[in-house]
Amino acid sequence: MADEKRGNGGFLAGVPELLILRLLQDQEMYGYEIVQAIRQQTGDVITSGEGLIYPLLHALEKGGALRARPQEAGGRRRIYYTLTSKGVRRLFDLTDEWSRVNRAVGQVLRPG
Amino acid sequence: MADEKRGNGGFLAGVPELLILRLLQDQEMYGYEIVQAIRQQTGDVITSGEGLIYPLLHALEKGGALRARPQEAGGRRRIYYTLTSKGVRRLFDLTDEWSRVNRAVGQVLRPG
DNA sequence: TCCACATACCTATCATTTCGAGGTATTGTC
DNA sequence: GACAATACCTCGAAATGATAGGTATGTGGA
Structure with missing residues (x-):
């Protein structure tokens, strides 16, 4: 079909990046977290x-x-990440783009 | 970056297929249309x-x-498409998946 | 003690999807 | 006659996600 072998089921282009940036906006986090x-x-x-x-x-x-900020925590090596100003801008852009696509798809799904 | 060379700006994985199916739910259409x-x-x-x-x-x-239904229209060869029952099911599945992802992303974007 | 599991990092490869460029042919317009 | 619009098509490059691995430490249970 349109071959649908995506574990997550599709519709995820760019989404992981957006989610990472959004999570880091609230607090410093490391990868596994x-x-x-x-x-x-x-x-x-x-x-x-x-x-x-x-x-x-x-x-x-x-x-x-x-x-990135590497840190030892109980024998475990973690790498904490924080947003730079560039990251904040990128987050805004992606959020905006996400809602634009969202509206656009919605207009086709439920028309006038 | 996350390299963002998508003309449409990302967030489109699977969307074109969804839109095609939705459009054809209302009426028979040809590709160019x-x-x-x-x-x-x-x-x-x-x-x-x-x-x-x-x-x-x-x-x-x-x-x-x-x-697919080929047809001549004023010297122009068009191929009209209609949904099969399988296509209808596929449309429902994709629509459902789309709203699930939508909710999921929304939960991260605006928490609380 | 030994083993399994969770934590925590990493890379490489494959599959899928999209994009851009190009190709053919007809009709209508300037 | 030239050009844009219509209407179909395919190919190859680029980006992204999924899967499967690989390393190492700490913890808890048998």
Whole structure:
């Protein structure tokens, strides 16, 4: 079909990035924590794994949207991330784009 | 960044398929017409081109969601598509999935 | 003690989807 | 006659997500 082998069922283009940025807007978090948070806060609707989240965090950091702060915590090495001003701007842009697409799809789904 | 080279700006995974099915629920349409309709009804927010729509129509037909009916109209060869019962089911499933993801993202964006 | 599990990080590869460029042919307009 | 619009098509590149692995430490139970 339109081949639908997506574990999450599709409709997720760009969503993980948006969610990461939004979560970090409220508080500093580390990667593993973000993976769990997305699962919990979406009621297991979005279950993006570490194989997606970690590379995304690295890309966002390299792009200047996030700042990384390594820290030891009980023998465990964690990397905490915070939003930079660039990240905040990116979050606003993505949020805006998300609602635009949302409205657009809604207009077709339930017309006039 | 998360590299954002999508002409439409992201957030479109699976959306074109959903829109096609929804449009065909109301009336028989041909490919070129669908491309224009998506553009118009979304106010140019979603501008998926023929390079995306035609292959999608073929895949949906092959998958049994659509039935194709070729017809000549004023020297112009058009291929009209209609929904099969399988296509209707697929439309319901995608619509459902779309709102689930929508709610899930919303929960993260505006918590509390 | 040993084993399994949760934590916490990472990469590589594959599948899917979208985008852009290009190609054919007809009709209508300047 | 040239050009835009109509109407179909395919190919290849790029981006994204999913899956499957791989490393290491701490904790709890048998």
